[in-house]
Amino acid sequence: MGDRLAILGIVCAVALSLYGLLLLYRRRWTEAPERLAVDRLGLELMEGCCAFVLFSSPSCRPCKAALAVVRSVVSKTRGVTEIVQIDATEQPDLAHEYGVRTIPTVFLITASGHVVHRWRSVPEHAEAEAALMSI
Amino acid sequence: MVDSRLPRFSQAMQAIVLAVAFLVDARFVVPALALVLGASVLGGPRFNLWAYLYRALPIPAGEPEPAAPPRFAQMIGTVFLVLGTIGLYLFETETTMWWVLGWGPALAVAALSAIAAITSFCLGCEIYLLLHRTRQT
Numbered sequence: 570m571g572d573r574l575a576i577l578g579i580v581c582a583v584a585l586s587l588y589g590l591l592l593l594y595r596r597r598w599t600e601a602p603e604r605l606a607v608d609r610l611g612l613e614l615m616e617g618c619c620a621f622v623l624f625s626s627p628s629c630r631p632c633k634a635a636l637a638v639v640r641s642v643v644s645k646t647r648g649v650t651e652i653v654q655i656d657a658t659e660q661p662d663l664a665h666e667y668g669v670r671t672i673p674t675v676f677l678i679t680a681s682g683h684v685v686h687r688w689r690s691v692p693e694h695a696e697a698e699a700a701l702m703s704i
Numbered sequence: 705m706v707d708s709r710l711p712r713f714s715q716a717m718q719a720i721v722l723a724v725a726f727l728v729d730a731r732f733v734v735p736a737l738a739l740v741l742g743a744s745v746l747g748g749p750r751f752n753l754w755a756y757l758y759r760a761l762p763i764p765a766g767e768p769e770p771a772a773p774p775r776f777a778q779m780i781g782t783v784f785l786v787l788g789t790i791g792l793y794l795f796e797t798e799t800t801m802w803w804v805l806g807w808g809p810a811l812a813v814a815a816l817s818a819i820a821a822i823t824s825f826c827l828g829c830e831i832y833l834l835l836h837r838t839r840q841t
Binding site for chain 1: 723726727728729807811812814815816818819823825
């Protein structure tokens with residue numbers, strides 16, 4: 570019984586250590602960037618404007634859903650919000666630089682490139698709208 | 705959709721049952737639990753033994769969540785428990801192979817279930833989501 574308790578303790582310790590390492594790994598690799606370089610995205614945003622930056626690929630079906638959500642939200646803002654779609658397969662360096670590990674990944678940025686929100690899947694309409702209204 | 709607290713509850717029960725079985729050397733629990741998990745994977749919530757216990761207890765319902773990821777995690781757990789069963793009954797007791805290939809997979813399931821129950825980090829669910837994303841891209 571004593572030996573078995575010790576083994577169980579070791580198993581728990583190993584599992585918790587692996588979990589801790591995984592958390593560290595995730596934090597390091599999936600941290601959202603604070604700022605996107607607006608000029609590198611081909612954007613010219615006027616003061617007070619903002620943009621949704623969508624990282625996608627041509628064969629990604631959820632990306633189409635993400636674009637539809639973003640378009641729907643933007644249609645209510647009377648032209649002060651732009652949408653930039655970036656093919657992550659064509660610009661893998663840019664995707665890597667901004668910590669894009671999954672597509673669709675959507676950033677909501679201000680005119681200076683400050684990241685207000687990041688979604689790593691199809692954004693919820695209400696959440697995207699709320700994020701936009703918070704600017 | 706499934707009540708988000710049900711998978712956590714099932715994982716907690718699995719972890720406790722497997723840990724106790726290991727401590728008292730009740731190896732028959734491993735195939736029994738493989739059957740319980742396997743029935744849930746193949747038959748859905750109606751065949752989930754833990755779901756009946758969960759509903760019988762005064763636990764407030766959680767948020768609904770997709771059922772596919774925890775089901776996939778249960779499938780992986782079943783495979784490990786079947787491997788553990790084979791190891792426990794195929795090799796001579798108290799040998800290295802018996803410990804490693806018998807109790808090893810069972811304890812891995814127990815540890816991952818405990819982590820999932822405590823932290824909500826479900827490795828099987830993460831693998832499912834990863835495979836799902838890979839298939840979509």
